[in-house]
Amino acid sequence: MSSIAVRRSIVRLSFGIAASSLLTLGAYRFHFNLSAATSLHLFLIAVIALRWGFLEASMTSLVSVACLDYFFTEPLFHFYISDSHDWLALGTFESVAVLVSRLSAQVNRHAKEAETHQKQLQRLYELSQNILLLDFQWAIEEKLVIHLHQALAAKSVAIWNAYDLRLSKNGYSKFSEEELRATLLSASNADEWEQARSRRVLRSGTRSIGSFLIEGHTADAASINAAASLVSIAMERARSFKTASSAEAERQSEQLRAAVLDALAHAYKTPLTAIQTSSSGLLEMNTLPPAEMRLVSLIDRQVTHLNEITTQLLRTAKFDSAALKLKQHDMDLAELAHESVAESREHLAIPNIQLTLSDRPTRAFADKHLVKMALMQLLDNAAKYGSAETSIDVQVWVEKEESVVSVFNQGSFIAVEERTKIFKRFYRSPEMAHKASGTGIGLSVVRQIVEAHQGRVWVTSDQNVGTTFFLAFPQKGL
Numbered sequence: 001m002s003s004i005a006v007r008r009s010i011v012r013l014s015f016g017i018a019a020s021s022l023l024t025l026g027a028y029r030f031h032f033n034l035s036a037a038t039s040l041h042l043f044l045i046a047v048i049a050l051r052w053g054f055l056e057a058s059m060t061s062l063v064s065v066a067c068l069d070y071f072f073t074e075p076l077f078h079f080y081i082s083d084s085h086d087w088l089a090l091g092t093f094e095s096v097a098v099l100v101s102r103l104s105a106q107v108n109r110h111a112k113e114a115e116t117h118q119k120q121l122q123r124l125y126e127l128s129q130n131i132l133l134l135d136f137q138w139a140i141e142e143k144l145v146i147h148l149h150q151a152l153a154a155k156s157v158a159i160w161n162a163y164d165l166r167l168s169k170n171g172y173s174k175f176s177e178e179e180l181r182a183t184l185l186s187a188s189n190a191d192e193w194e195q196a197r198s199r200r201v202l203r204s205g206t207r208s209i210g211s212f213l214i215e216g217h218t219a220d221a222a223s224i225n226a227a228a229s230l231v232s233i234a235m236e237r238a239r240s241f242k243t244a245s246s247a248e249a250e251r252q253s254e255q256l257r258a259a260v261l262d263a264l265a266h267a268y269k270t271p272l273t274a275i276q277t278s279s280s281g282l283l284e285m286n287t288l289p290p291a292e293m294r295l296v297s298l299i300d301r302q303v304t305h306l307n308e309i310t311t312q313l314l315r316t317a318k319f320d321s322a323a324l325k326l327k328q329h330d331m332d333l334a335e336l337a338h339e340s341v342a343e344s345r346e347h348l349a350i351p352n353i354q355l356t357l358s359d360r361p362t363r364a365f366a367d368k369h370l371v372k373m374a375l376m377q378l379l380d381n382a383a384k385y386g387s388a389e390t391s392i393d394v395q396v397w398v399e400k401e402e403s404v405v406s407v408f409n410q411g412s413f414i415a416v417e418e419r420t421k422i423f424k425r426f427y428r429s430p431e432m433a434h435k436a437s438g439t440g441i442g443l444s445v446v447r448q449i450v451e452a453h454q455g456r457v458w459v460t461s462d463q464n465v466g467t468t469f470f471l472a473f474p475q476k477g478l
Contacts (some may be wrong), residue, residue, distance in 0.1 A: 012052050016060035033328035034072040038093045043096045049104030066093050120223045127151040131234045138237045141168035155216020162210045163239055183211040204236040236378035268310045276303045287306035326367045333362040333403045334396045340372055344379045352391035362396050362403040363471040366453050374446040378407040378469045387411030402472040408468035419459050423447040
């Protein structure tokens with residue numbers, strides 16, 4: 001008990017003793033009997049119990065017993081009781097006084113607790129209202145710590161956001177980032193009531209998303225738990241809002257880019273058709289000298305290749321808009337890989353390709369043209385980003401219930417954090433962008449083709465070994 005509380009108790013006891021003495025003198029002056037005087041003292045004790053508490057009331061009751069004995073029992077003016085009935089009366093009085101004091105103190109305490117609980121509920125309600133009005137377009141932790149500081153009447157509040165690795169504080173706080181991280185890693189809540197400090201792990205379901213520390217508060221554990229839950233909900237809502245906003249922005253951006261790409265592909269079709277028609281006509285006429293015929297043949301082959309690429313771009317745009325229907329049939333991935341390797345050697349000028357096939361049948365139910373497009377894209381990437389003096393290794397095999405194709409090249413490395421991003425449309429890894437020109441479309445097309453066949457695509461990479469892309473398709477009939 002603090003010195004202020006001790007002094008307050010002494011003052012109250014002094015008042016109770018004085019009031020009991022004055023009440024006794026008044027009753028004696030007006031010739032009250034023991035029964036009437038006892039009723040007056042019992043009323044005084046009940047008032048003191050309701051107003052101040054059990055300690056003050058019980059001490060006052062002892063003084064009242066002494067006064068009643070001295071002034072109202074035989075022999076008078078002596079602290080001695082000769083009549084057994086007086087013993088019973090004073091004993092009953094003290095017992096009733098103590099009981100009334102206890103009950104009054106409990107009622108008083110419950111009333112204060114109910115009032116405190118009501119205030120805390122009101123603060124939590126206001127906190128929830130303020131959280132609902134938060135603007136989730138901005139970092140909400142700075143606003144949350146302000147609202148928590150006000151709602152819980154705390155000295156200081158701190159929140160650690162594990163999503164963005166950000167610390168937010170409000171009030172006179174000495175909380176460090178390491179302390180909040182330790183709370184998150186420990187995954188346990190704690191209350192230090194003597195220091196008025198509480199720690200909570202913020203969770204979304206079973207996943208820890210941050211930590212919450214509060215100091216210099218008077219809230220109970222239930223209120224702190226409720227506040228922590230509100231903070232968790234707000235942080236999760238903010239993250240979901242950002243994710244949805246980013247997804248919507250990315251979708252709109254991709255729609256615009258796909259529309260531009262589609263328009264360019266259609267614009268290329270007309271001049272490419274004219275060039276191809278002219279080159280084919282010159283070859284059919286067969287009137288040019290041999291040297292010129294070779295040049296025209298080269299032009300015809302390359303314009304045919306450009307025409308195929310443009311067609312692929314148009315099909316990709318249709319695929320993005322879900323307008324493309326897969327033309328699936330039973331096919332042999334080993335045979336398709338053999339054709340792709342042969343075309344890569346001829347059209348993409350990739351001579352160093354090693355093909356390894358499995359002894360087991362590698363069949364799949366798929367669109368041959370689209371799967372070939374995906375494999376050719378991986379071969380083209382391996383040639384552009386791999387070392388020129390090394391070979392590209394292509395393997396086809398069966399693993400469990402899937403037919404798998406892998407394309408390996410040396411001389412390139414993809415960091416772990418980039419291995420999912422490179423399959424997004426128009427994304428190019430900063431570490432590889434300088435090695436070759438590109439648009440960032442190819443790998444996104446590969447992913448879309450494979451996923452349309454209910455398959456999987458992934459990449460592994462080692463700085464000392466090289467990079468391997470994998471395509472896995474469900475086997476026919478599975």
